[in-house]
Amino acid sequence: MIPIDTVLVKLASRCNLDCDYCYVYRMGDQAWRAQPKLMSSETLDALARGLARLGGAQSDPLSVVFHGGEPLLVGAQRFEAACSAIRSQLPPPHGLHVQTNGLLLSHEVIDVCAKYDVGISISIDGPADVHDRHRPDLRGRRSHDKVVASIARVLEHPQGNALLSGLLSVVDLEANPAEVYAFFKAVGARSVDFLYRDGNHDLLPVGKTSLLSTEYGDWMTALLDEYLADPSPIRIRLLDDMLRLLLGGRSVKEGVGDEDYGILVVETDGTITKNDTLKSAGGGDRFKEIWTVHDDLLEIVASEAFKKYHRSQKPSSPVCLSCPDLRVCGGGMPTHRWSARNGLDNPSVFCADQRRLIDHMRQTLSMRAVA
Amino acid sequence: MKASPIPEPIQHAETTFLSLDSAALARLMEEVRNDAVSSPTAYNRTHNRHNR
Numbered sequence: 001m002i003p004i005d006t007v008l009v010k011l012a013s014r015c016n017l018d019c020d021y022c023y024v025y026r027m028g029d030q031a032w033r034a035q036p037k038l039m040s041s042e043t044l045d046a047l048a049r050g051l052a053r054l055g056g057a058q059s060d061p062l063s064v065v066f067h068g069g070e071p072l073l074v075g076a077q078r079f080e081a082a083c084s085a086i087r088s089q090l091p092p093p094h095g096l097h098v099q100t101n102g103l104l105l106s107h108e109v110i111d112v113c114a115k116y117d118v119g120i121s122i123s124i125d126g127p128a129d130v131h132d133r134h135r136p137d138l139r140g141r142r143s144h145d146k147v148v149a150s151i152a153r154v155l156e157h158p159q160g161n162a163l164l165s166g167l168l169s170v171v172d173l174e175a176n177p178a179e180v181y182a183f184f185k186a187v188g189a190r191s192v193d194f195l196y197r198d199g200n201h202d203l204l205p206v207g208k209t210s211l212l213s214t215e216y217g218d219w220m221t222a223l224l225d226e227y228l229a230d231p232s233p234i235r236i237r238l239l240d241d242m243l244r245l246l247l248g249g250r251s252v253k254e255g256v257g258d259e260d261y262g263i264l265v266v267e268t269d270g271t272i273t274k275n276d277t278l279k280s281a282g283g284g285d286r287f288k289e290i291w292t293v294h295d296d297l298l299e300i301v302a303s304e305a306f307k308k309y310h311r312s313q314k315p316s317s318p319v320c321l322s323c324p325d326l327r328v329c330g331g332g333m334p335t336h337r338w339s340a341r342n343g344l345d346n347p348s349v350f351c352a353d354q355r356r357l358i359d360h361m362r363q364t365l366s367m368r369a370v371a
Numbered sequence: 372m373k374a375s376p377i378p379e380p381i382q383h384a385e386t387t388f389l390s391l392d393s394a395a396l397a398r399l400m401e402e403v404r405n406d407a408v409s410s411p412t413a414y415n416r417t418h419n420r421h422n423r
């Protein structure tokens with residue numbers, strides 16, 4: 001059976017921010033409109049029972065992530081009910097996390113997270129000017145101050161350090177990498193991850209002038225230098241994963257390295273879909289079969305259709321298959337490989353960026369190697 | 372499907388001799404030596420996508 005690593009649970013299909021780079025609402029896919037705004041308790045209960053069976057059938061624990069839209073739009077009470085439903089069936093060591101934009105992260109919600117051992121990951125793009133350029137609320141108002149206040153609120157909690165899993169940032173090429181890194185340190189985060197702007201071969205990510213240009217690779221290279229020079233560094237997951245692979249270790253990030261990454265995505269109506277970032281790749285996140293949480297998850301994961309989809313996440317382009325950097329790069333996220341002409345049979349749209357960054361990592365490591 | 376080619380390796384043995392002037396690198400080398408695997412509650416499993 002394909003081991004499932006992550007189960008992404010869309011508690012809410014809407015959001016209270018209007019980010020300009022959003023893959024759910026801003027990249028042409030309108031499926032969210034047909035989804036119920038919130039996941040019902042019946043759906044959650046059925047999902048929790050299904051996950052208990054699935055978790056029991058594999059050796060590694062699951063990592064369940066409440067997601068959206070903005071998952072905390074369900075309100076504190078329903079959020080607690082959701083945590084209780086999942087935790088009653090999936091106690092630790094199964095992981096439970098919430099990925100939130102932070103606007104609704106009240107003391108009450110933080111207490112619920114502490115009670116049910118729910119890790120909190122908060123989306124924030126860096127200093128105010130950077131963040132507010134891209135993440136306004138639905139009326140166009142800035143959101144940065146509120147998010148920073150929420151991070152502080154989590155950290156003030158007696159279990160705050162353990163509760164705050166990390167921060168998640170989308171790279172803005174106009175931002176200064178050193179300033180962004182300094183901001184994340186100052187805000188008290190122990191760990192940050194960076195995502196590139198979404199895009200594919202038919203619609204280049206913002207800031208990339210061509211497939212051969214290396215704007216994102218240059219930005220990450222500058223961030224890497226800052227990171228490696230810091231005497232008391234926080235964590236940068238993307239860089240850690242790639243460096244660890246170069247040093248002979250393992251990675252855990254989807255789209256990095258060549259580890260298998262099994263993912264189930266559950267929409268608010270209980271439908272099981274493919275990797276949700278494929279929404280921005282021609283709406284290709286749907287299975288032909290209509291599966292829901294009321295079906296047997298074990299059967300779904302064992303089905304030919306699921307296996308085929310799972311295999312399709314692996315890099316298949318001849319360019320990647322003969323690439324010396326494949327083991328470190330992993331060929332990128334499926335959505336970044338897509339084109340209408342070749343489907344997923346392309347290298348990542350960030351291929352040149354990845355090569356630039358990996359080259360720099362190699363040089364940096366060999367400069368430090370003492371003969 | 373062709374097997375994944377292995378990149379130019381920076382071998383374990385070599386990493387033993389890496390200069391430790393970078394705290395981030397020293398930490399990673401320690402993890403690689405201990406073959407650290409992510410725990411499901413660790414920071415590094417949540418972050419694949421924004422809530423957006």
Ligand code: SF4
Nearest residue numbers: 320323329347348351
């Ligand atoms: S995307 Fe580029 S760097 Fe990454 S494995 Fe494919 S060819 Fe190599």
